[in-house]
Amino acid sequence: MISNSDNLLNNKLFLFDAKDHITFLTNKVDADYHSHNYIQITIGLEKKFTINIENEEFYTKGIILGSNISHKLKGYNEWQLYLLINPESIFGETIKRNILNETEIYILEEKNINKIIQPDIHTIIETISSEGYCNFVKKIKEALNVSIFDLDHKIDNRVLEILAYIESYPLDKLTVKELSNKVFLSESRLSHLFKEEIGISLTSYILHEKLKKAFYLILKGLSITDAAMEVGFSSSSHFTRSARDKLGMAPRTIIKDSRYLKV
Missing domain, CATH: 1.10.10.60 (Homeodomain-like)
Known part of the structure; x- marks a missing residue:
């Protein structure tokens, strides 16, 4: 558990690693054009951000990008959540099938974002633990209506x-x-x-x-x-x-x- 005594906001980036994704919680992203193999979900935790994809510019509070999409992002020193999902994982395959489908870009609706984010960044950071984080990701999946396949089968x-x-x-x-x-x-x-x-x-x-x-x-x-x-x-x-x-x-x-x- 992270406590108030840790002077949390002295940290500018929190990195969480899980089996099928990596998450950044940060206010220091101001990236030029780049691409990566992960499916990317970006959510503005305080305000909107600007993301450029080829010749299009989006000023939004939430977006999902497919793999290897060249983009640049300006975060305005505000806090955002970056969920980078392995496209070969079941989580990634489900997003590709249920959300991205034939498109490479999906703009998240404000009503779905409001189901995910806490009242403010202090609340998010102060309440995060391993259990809290997993619940947070579960909330994201529910808001996106992403039904993950049953993983409880017997592994070889x-x-x-x-x-x-x-x-x-x-x-x-x-x-x-x-x-x-x-x-x-x-x-x-x-x-x-x-x-x-x-x-x-x-x-x-x-x-x-x-x-x-x-x-x-x-x-x-x-x-x-x-x-x-x-x-x-x-x-x-x-x-x-x-x-x-x-x-x-x-x-x-x-x-x-x-x-x-x-x-």
Whole structure:
């Protein structure tokens, strides 16, 4: 739980990581044109923001963008929520099917936004915990009328073994070949099975884990270079490119005055 004594608003960015998405709660986004692989939901928690997509400009309080859509955003130093969803996850697939469908841009209605946001940013930040965050995301899904598939099916034991192995094995030495040997499957067969069972490709899952671990290490005091090498990126520039591709922001921008929370 985050408490008032933490001087919360001294932090300019809160980073939450979950299995199928990453969330930024921040007031420091003023990004030039960029694109990334995630489906992006942006909600203005205080006021509207401006987002440019190709030759169109939107002044809105909420928008959903499909993957790899080039855009720039001006946040006016106001707080926004950025929910970056892995498009290969079940959450991402459901948004593509139920909301985006044949379009790349979806403007959120004010009535749906009002179902999601709290009265003010202080209330949002002060009440967030792992449980509170999960309820917050649940509220977003309900407001968007996103029905997630039943995930309570029995997962293949080989995939469970892989998930446990990824959790305990050094990320800098982790490869799909290493994992396929672990469960006596070919690399292609394991990749297909993992995507079928988890909803995310194995390579995307590994990269997602590396990014999360790197930011965790940085926010715990390691340098960007040391954190990047620790989790298996070939260099700090490789880590920076991957972060820009997946998150749309450079690591130095993300970590300045930031707070990391695992959910």
